[in-house]
Amino acid sequence: MNSLRDWLRPLLPTRQPGRDTRSKTAPRVSQETAPTTGVAFELTRKPIKRIYLRLKAPDGKITVSAPHSVSLNHIDNLLHERQDWIRQQQTRIRQTTASTSTEPLGHGAPIQCLGQHLALHITAGARSNRAEPDAGILRLHRREANPTPAQIKLGLNQHLREILQQTLDERMPHWARHIGVDPSFIGIKRMKTRWGSCNVRDRRIWLNLELARMPVECIDLVLVHELVHLHERRHNARFYAFMDHYLPDWRKWQAELQRYGMAGL
Numbered sequence: 001m002n003s004l005r006d007w008l009r010p011l012l013p014t015r016q017p018g019r020d021t022r023s024k025t026a027p028r029v030s031q032e033t034a035p036t037t038g039v040a041f042e043l044t045r046k047p048i049k050r051i052y053l054r055l056k057a058p059d060g061k062i063t064v065s066a067p068h069s070v071s072l073n074h075i076d077n078l079l080h081e082r083q084d085w086i087r088q089q090q091t092r093i094r095q096t097t098a099s100t101s102t103e104p105l106g107h108g109a110p111i112q113c114l115g116q117h118l119a120l121h122i123t124a125g126a127r128s129n130r131a132e133p134d135a136g137i138l139r140l141h142r143r144e145a146n147p148t149p150a151q152i153k154l155g156l157n158q159h160l161r162e163i164l165q166q167t168l169d170e171r172m173p174h175w176a177r178h179i180g181v182d183p184s185f186i187g188i189k190r191m192k193t194r195w196g197s198c199n200v201r202d203r204r205i206w207l208n209l210e211l212a213r214m215p216v217e218c219i220d221l222v223l224v225h226e227l228v229h230l231h232e233r234r235h236n237a238r239f240y241a242f243m244d245h246y247l248p249d250w251r252k253w254q255a256e257l258q259r260y261g262m263a264g265l
C-alpha cells in the first residue's frame, strides 16, 4: 500500500435508524464502481469516522475506506470532486514505478494489442521493418542485424499507431454521425496521464497511442466520451446522461481502462 495522503472530510450522517443490522466492527472489502462517474475502486467498510482515500502502487488503483453509514453516492461525489488530484497522484505513482522497472522489451515479451495478449517475436536482419500478428504472436521484423530496445520499441509503437488509426477509421464516422457532432481533427499521440482530450472550441480530439493496447470497446468509450464533449464541455449530469444514452455500458469499459492504470478522459 502506497499511502500518499489521507483524504479527510467530516461526514454527513446518512444512516437511517433501523437500517443495516450487519456487524459494525468487522471490515468488509468489496470492488465497486461509482454510479455516476464510473470510477472503479476498492471499498473497505469499517468502524471509522471519516473517509480515507489512497492510491496503491504500482498501478494507481483507488482504495477507499469508509464508515458503514456512508452511501455509495456520497463516495461517488467525492471521487468526482477529487478527480484531478487522483489523476495527478496516479501519474506520480506510475512514473515512479516505470523509472524503477528495467524490464527489457525483447524477444518473448508480452504485448497487448486491441485487448489481445501476444508474445513478441523479433526477426533481425529483415528486408523491411514491419509487424504482423500471427496466432498469439506479434512478429516484429527489423532491418537491423541486432536491434536495440529503442529500435524494437519504435517498431512496436509504429504498429500500435497503425492498428489504432485503422480502428479509428472504422469507428469514428459511425460515432460522429450517431452523436451528431463534427470534429475538425482527430489525432493520435503519446500522453502520460490521459486516454483522450478534446478542445471543444477548435473541435480537436487527441487520443492516446496506448489505446491501441485496449479492447475495441474501450476505444469506443474514449471516442464517445470525447465526442460527447462537443455537446457538453464539463463532466456534469448532462454529460453523463449523454454517455448513458449513447453507450449504456460505458462504466464497465471505463473500469477496464482504469485497471490498465490511467484515469484521465
Ligand SMILES: [Zn+2]
Pocket (backbone or CB within 6 Å): 225, 229, 235, 265
Ligand atoms: Zn472528459
